[in-house]
Amino acid sequence: MALPLLTAKSIDKAFSGVAALTSAELQIEGGEVHGLIGQNGAGKSTLIKIITGVYRRDAGTVEFDGGEASFINPREAQSAGIATIYQELNLVPLRSVTENIVMGNEPRKWGGLIDWKTANSQTKKVLSDFGLDLDVERPLGEYSTAIQQLVAIARAVSLNAKLVIMDEPTSSLDDKEVAVLFGVIRQLKQTGVSVLYVSHFLDELFEVCDRVTVMRDGQTIGCHQIAETDKFELIAEMLGRNIEDIKSAGMTDFGGGEAKRGEVLLQADNIGTDNRLRAFSATVHRGEIVGLGGLLGSGRTEAALALFGVDQLTQGRMVFKGEGFEPDDPVTAIRSGLGLLSEDRKAEGIIPDMSVRENLTLALLPRLTRAGQIQRGREREIVENFVKALGIKTADIDQPIRELSGGNQQKVLLARWLATEPDLLILDEPTRGVDVGAKLEIQSIIREYVDRGCGVILISSEFEELVEGADRIVVLQDGYSVSELENPGISEDILIAAIAHHHDEVSGANA
Amino acid sequence: MLDDSAFDLRKYLNNNGQSAGVWIALVALIIFGLLRYDNFGSAYNIVSFLNYNSMFILIAIGMCFVIMTGGIDLSVGSVAAFTSVCAAYLSPFGIEVALPGGVLAGAVIGGINAFVIIVMRVPPFIATLATMLGAKGGALVISGAQTISVDWSSNFTKFGMEKAFGILPWTIVATLVVFFIAWIVLERTPLGRSVLAIGGSEEASTLMGLKVNRAKAFVYIFSGACAGLAGVFLASSYGAGQPLEGIGWELSAIASVVVGGTLLTGGLGSIPATLAGALLLGLVFNILNFENGKGTISLSAYWQLVIRGGFLFVVILLQTRVIRKRQAVS
Numbered sequence: 001m002a003l004p005l006l007t008a009k010s011i012d013k014a015f016s017g018v019a020a021l022t023s024a025e026l027q028i029e030g031g032e033v034h035g036l037i038g039q040n041g042a043g044k045s046t047l048i049k050i051i052t053g054v055y056r057r058d059a060g061t062v063e064f065d066g067g068e069a070s071f072i073n074p075r076e077a078q079s080a081g082i083a084t085i086y087q088e089l090n091l092v093p094l095r096s097v098t099e100n101i102v103m104g105n106e107p108r109k110w111g112g113l114i115d116w117k118t119a120n121s122q123t124k125k126v127l128s129d130f131g132l133d134l135d136v137e138r139p140l141g142e143y144s145t146a147i148q149q150l151v152a153i154a155r156a157v158s159l160n161a162k163l164v165i166m167d168e169p170t171s172s173l174d175d176k177e178v179a180v181l182f183g184v185i186r187q188l189k190q191t192g193v194s195v196l197y198v199s200h201f202l203d204e205l206f207e208v209c210d211r212v213t214v215m216r217d218g219q220t221i222g223c224h225q226i227a228e229t230d231k232f233e234l235i236a237e238m239l240g241r242n243i244e245d246i247k248s249a250g251m252t253d254f255g256g257g258e259a260k261r262g263e264v265l266l267q268a269d270n271i272g273t274d275n276r277l278r279a280f281s282a283t284v285h286r287g288e289i290v291g292l293g294g295l296l297g298s299g300r301t302e303a304a305l306a307l308f309g310v311d312q313l314t315q316g317r318m319v320f321k322g323e324g325f326e327p328d329d330p331v332t333a334i335r336s337g338l339g340l341l342s343e344d345r346k347a348e349g350i351i352p353d354m355s356v357r358e359n360l361t362l363a364l365l366p367r368l369t370r371a372g373q374i375q376r377g378r379e380r381e382i383v384e385n386f387v388k389a390l391g392i393k394t395a396d397i398d399q400p401i402r403e404l405s406g407g408n409q410q411k412v413l414l415a416r417w418l419a420t421e422p423d424l425l426i427l428d429e430p431t432r433g434v435d436v437g438a439k440l441e442i443q444s445i446i447r448e449y450v451d452r453g454c455g456v457i458l459i460s461s462e463f464e465e466l467v468e469g470a471d472r473i474v475v476l477q478d479g480y481s482v483s484e485l486e487n488p489g490i491s492e493d494i495l496i497a498a499i500a501h502h503h504d505e506v507s508g509a510n511a
Numbered sequence: 512m513l514d515d516s517a518f519d520l521r522k523y524l525n526n527n528g529q530s531a532g533v534w535i536a537l538v539a540l541i542i543f544g545l546l547r548y549d550n551f552g553s554a555y556n557i558v559s560f561l562n563y564n565s566m567f568i569l570i571a572i573g574m575c576f577v578i579m580t581g582g583i584d585l586s587v588g589s590v591a592a593f594t595s596v597c598a599a600y601l602s603p604f605g606i607e608v609a610l611p612g613g614v615l616a617g618a619v620i621g622g623i624n625a626f627v628i629i630v631m632r633v634p635p636f637i638a639t640l641a642t643m644l645g646a647k648g649g650a651l652v653i654s655g656a657q658t659i660s661v662d663w664s665s666n667f668t669k670f671g672m673e674k675a676f677g678i679l680p681w682t683i684v685a686t687l688v689v690f691f692i693a694w695i696v697l698e699r700t701p702l703g704r705s706v707l708a709i710g711g712s713e714e715a716s717t718l719m720g721l722k723v724n725r726a727k728a729f730v731y732i733f734s735g736a737c738a739g740l741a742g743v744f745l746a747s748s749y750g751a752g753q754p755l756e757g758i759g760w761e762l763s764a765i766a767s768v769v770v771g772g773t774l775l776t777g778g779l780g781s782i783p784a785t786l787a788g789a790l791l792l793g794l795v796f797n798i799l800n801f802e803n804g805k806g807t808i809s810l811s812a813y814w815q816l817v818i819r820g821g822f823l824f825v826v827i828l829l830q831t832r833v834i835r836k837r838q839a840v841s
Contacts, residue, residue: 329717351707354708358707373695373699
């Protein structure tokens with residue numbers, strides 16, 4: 001075979017002393033679709049940013065297209081033939097499709113004026129190669145995200161890109177649009193352009209990629225021909241597990257639990273939304289913690305958003321406390337007795353400038369109000385009780401919450417929901433970014449709360465937390481709930497095996 | 512060494528936002544005035560100063576609520592002009608009708624702002640820019656671009672020109688009432704907390720079940736009503752509905768709010784500090800008048816704008832520092 005198009009060897013990179021990459025490797029052949037996978041923090045984006053000149057590498061070599069490549073900025077990488085299609089597209093939505101594609105390389109006519117006629121016909125031709133027939137004079141923003149993404153790719157190709165890097169290209173596309181994108185990727189491949197495809201969706205890799213590189217903890221763990229590997233192997237490598245353990249665990253009995261359940265609190269039947277939740281079913285009883293397990297993008301958070309009324313159901317039904325339940329918005333869901341501790345603490349949780357006291361009581365205000373006024377005395381009392389009970393470390397309950405550590409912020413948010421005494425509390429990554437001590441405390445607070453007869457849905461990327469914390473685990477894949485495990489008897493390997501099983505296999509295993 | 516008291520003061524200001532700064536500046540300016548001018552502390556000067564500035568204080572209080580949600584209301588000046596004409600037309604029926612009428616007219620325009628911003632999802636800057644032009648045009652149309660003389664035979668002008676129980680002018684009393692209500696709403700009610708929470712993070716507020724749209728509707732309607740009341744003051748104090756007044760009032764109001772330490776990005780603010788901001792900007796003008804009166808300088812009234820601009824500049828510099836520091840923390 002000819003020389004590889006791109007070879008990155010022994011790449012090291014550290015950020016203020018913390019290693020992000022340790023002798024990472026990546027090799028892409030010409031005309032190849034190459035997958036790149038790894039958990040969050042595995043170093044995928046750092047590696048890409050080094051290749052495209054956003055970051056400088058500390059050590060190692062990069063060769064591209066037969067020469068040493070040390071790009072000092074993305075522009076240089078682009079003119080050498082590396083185009084990156086980011087999740088956030090860097091196009092100009094208000095200008096026409098043509099302008100977006102020819103920008104910076106407009107065909108000129110006599111006197112240096114832009115030759116729009118040629119530009120339009122060039123653009124039409126580039127797009128028709130991808131099977132797209134657009135009115136190229138209309139503003140780009142009138143077209144769907146998928147089309148805009150394809151236009152971004154078309155722009156890259158028209159700039160003679162030899163390698164197109166796609167970072168999570170399908171995260172905002174629907175199934176039909178994904179199919180069109182895959183068509184374009186195959187098209188690129190045929191014309192000899194290579195694609196580096198970064199995705200959390202393993203199924204997609206098996207559909208379009210020739211080879212796949214797995215990264216973990218800043219290192220390259222393996223590189224496989226896609227035809228010679230399977231999901232088990234990829235997941236085992238991503239998570240750093242022994243593949244034999246996973247496979248054998250998958251074959252053992254899932255074990256039966258004897259959790260002291262109360263009555264059924266929530267039942268969801270095949271619910272789906274427009275937000276990548278296809279068919280999710282689960283039952284939560286009083287007195288139990290139900291975990292949602294799955295890889296990133298499997299629909300865990302989306303299930304929570306559907307239950308909480310943020311995303312509207314397009315199919316299925318829910319029963320909550322014995323009655324049909326379909327909340328229009330969080331206000332309705334909260335009034336019915338739900339709470340949601342959201343995943344993104346900074347953006348969706350805390351109000352940074354408000355005090356610990358105000359943050360803690362925001363969801364509780366309707367109940368703290370008498371004659372239109374907040375009862376300050378009771379407010380202080382409640383806040384002080386929670387600060388003491390949860391061991392929240394704050395100088396003063398009037399201290400701005402932004403000054404607290406992550407773990408203490410999270411405890412305040414947890415207290416915010418506990419104070420409203422919901423029947424069902426959904427916790428999305430409750431211990432992310434929290435130190436070990438606070439983590440254990442938060443976990444025991446949750447268990448204590450459930451023992452009082454409430455239900456909790458626990459979402460976590462950490463398998464250990466799910467396995468140890470949940471009474472049952474509902475496993476999700478690509479927006480479907482595919483299996484259910486019961487404690488005692490769940491081990492991390494069993495959980496991973498369930499996550500790795502394909503839908504069809506799972507329905508058999510989950511007898 | 513530089514770590515002397517001057518730097519401690521700066522640290523103090525950084526830690527407490529600018530609301531501390533505005534009080535210090537206000538007190539300093541008042542002491543300066545008291546020491547330098549004989550009549551500065553006279554009842555006449557104080558009352559006429561407050562009487563004149565009550566309109567701006569009202570508008571600034573309404574604006575403060577809007578800005579705390581992260582929005583802006585550019586329509587207030589035009590709304591005041593419009594409602595001054597409405598109140599003038601209603602003046603024969605007495606203040607009992609003209610005052611609620613003017614406030615209602617302002618609240619209705621605020622309601623239009625709220626509808627366009629919340630339901631039609633138009634950015635506040637654009638939406639209130641449109642109602643600013645609309646209210647201005649409305650005022651000119653219904654008045655025929657003339658000042659509309661009020662009915663002097665009714666009790667309408669007594670409101671703007673006479674004192675309640677012989678102590679304080681009615682305008683000042685009404686402004687104080689609005690001030691205390693606004694203060695209590697912001698500090699003591701769920702609505703006030705929601706306003707600040709929305710400015711802090713609208714997404715988080717929605718997810719924790721706060722009635723975000725209701726709170727946003729409130730701030731625009733309240734701001735419109737405050738501007739409406741200011742328009743009633745205008746007509747009652749000057750004896751005429753004035754369709755050409757109100758130009759630039761929205762900017763003075765924004766300036767008062769900002770000088771009072773309220774962040775333009777929302778989420779942080781104070782009603783007393785907004786009052787202090789409005790008083791401070793008004794005092795600059797008052798003191799220039801005294802200085803001119805002494806004959807030591809002869810500065811034209813235009814200079815007050817330059818000096819107000821200087822104040823604003825300093826405050827915004829300080830705010831930027833606070834925001835940067837905050838970003839560094841989180």
